[in-house]
Amino acid sequence: xxxxxxxxxxxxxxxxxxxxxxxxxxxxxxxxxxxxxxxxxxxxxxxxxxxxxxxxxxxxxxxxxxxxxxxxxxxxxxxxxxxxxxxxxxxxxxxxxxxxxxxxxxxxxxxxxxxxxxxxxxxxxxxxxxxxxxxxxxxxxxxxxxxxxxxxxxxxxxxxxxxxxxxxxxxxxxxxxxxxxxxxxxxxxxxxxxxxxxxxxxxxxxxxxxxxxxxxxxxxxxxxxxxxxxxxxxxxxxxxxxxxxxx
Ligand SMILES: [Zn+2]
Numbered sequence: 001x002x003x004x005x006x007x008x009x010x011x012x013x014x015x016x017x018x019x020x021x022x023x024x025x026x027x028x029x030x031x032x033x034x035x036x037x038x039x040x041x042x043x044x045x046x047x048x049x050x051x052x053x054x055x056x057x058x059x060x061x062x063x064x065x066x067x068x069x070x071x072x073x074x075x076x077x078x079x080x081x082x083x084x085x086x087x088x089x090x091x092x093x094x095x096x097x098x099x100x101x102x103x104x105x106x107x108x109x110x111x112x113x114x115x116x117x118x119x120x121x122x123x124x125x126x127x128x129x130x131x132x133x134x135x136x137x138x139x140x141x142x143x144x145x146x147x148x149x150x151x152x153x154x155x156x157x158x159x160x161x162x163x164x165x166x167x168x169x170x171x172x173x174x175x176x177x178x179x180x181x182x183x184x185x186x187x188x189x190x191x192x193x194x195x196x197x198x199x200x201x202x203x204x205x206x207x208x209x210x211x212x213x214x215x216x217x218x219x220x221x222x223x224x225x226x227x228x229x230x231x232x233x234x235x236x237x238x239x240x241x242x243x244x245x246x247x
Contacts, residue, residue: 006027006029007037009027010023010027010029010034010037010038011037011038013026014034014038015130020034020035020038023038052112052114052133053112053131053133053136053137054067054137055133055136055137056133056136061111061160062110063110063111064160064163064164065164065167066106066107066110066111066167067107067110067111067137067160068160068161068163068164068165068167068168068171069103069104069107069164069167069168069170069171070104070107070108070111070171071138071157071160071161071168071171072167072168072169072170072171072172072173072174072175072212073091073104073107073171073172073174073175074089074091074138074140074171075140075146075151075171075172075175075200075205075208076171076172076173076174076175076176076177076200076205077091077092077093077175077176078090078091078092078138078175079091079092080134080135080138080140080141082135082141082142083143086130086131086132087130087131087132087134087135087141088128088129088130088134089108089113089128089129089131089134089138090126090127090128091104091108091126091127091128091175092124092125092126092127092175093124093125093126093127093174093175094123094124094125094246095120095123095124095125096123097174097246097247098247099247100174100246100247101118101125101127103174104127104174105118105127107171108127108129111137112129112131112133112134112137113129113131114129115129116128116129117129139154140152140153145201146201146202146205147200147201147202147203147205150204151202151204151205151208152204153208161212161215162215165212165215165216166216166242168212169209169212169213169216169218169239169242169243170242170243172198172205172208172209172212173196173198173239173243174243174246176198176199176200177196177197177198177199177243178196178197178246179194179195179196179239179240179243179244179245179246180194180195180196180197181193181194181195182194182195182231193231193233193236194236194240195229195230195231195236196229196230196231196236196239196243197223197227197228197229197230198227198228198229198230199224199226199227199228200226200227201226206222206226206227206228209228210222210228213228213230216238216239216242217238218230218235218238218239219232219234219235220235
């Protein structure tokens with residue numbers, strides 16, 4: 001192996017959690033060498049993401065649209081584990097929706113991640129990225145489930161959604177929403193109406209979805225305690241422009 005490749009391999013293993021001594025043994029290298037290579041690596045991605053974290057830089061995100069989309073995806077089916085040594089952002093996507101998978105990955109890369117891992121599970125793929133700075137960007141993170149705690153947006157997050165409500169709504173519907181066909185039989189004839197549903201156990205997240213739909217001028221109603229429906233023809237047509245069927 002090329003010396004640079006060995007060094008990269010050692011750093012990769014370290015980022016993935018292997019200890020310096022085990023890497024030294026595994027790659028048959030002196031401990032001080034591996035230590036020198038890895039000591040500044042620190043936490044996964046930390047060398048680079050600090051520069052990229054728009055909260056720590058106290059600037060607006062480079063790509064607000066991507067952040068708005070990622071925020072919607074995170075509130076829908078995302079999970080930010082802050083208990084680990086290095087926080088990890090995980091967003092679950094249905095494996096069959098390959099376009100959505102790519103779109104979420106692009107949003108993670110555009111926002112902060114240098115690398116996104118795809119972890120396959122039964123029928124779904126977890127997109128995950130490690131960085132100390134994910135909690136700066138998603139201060140809603142906390143212990144337990146999202147519907148068991150208050151979820152509110154910070155003023156700076158609201159400002160981004162106000163500028164990009166469509167991207168936020170798209171992220172929400174791509175994760176916890178769907179476009180279905182409602183069939184109604186009237187006088188022997190079948191009528192089909194498309195409608196959108198967004199289901200989430202958190203009343204706060206449902207309210208945020210409703211707020212963003214209001215910003216877009218999309219009519220909606222709560223059809224169940226934990227679900228919101230967009231069924232009016234003009235409202236569905238508007239959402240078709242912003243969200244569309246999952247793929
Ligand atoms: Zn930060």
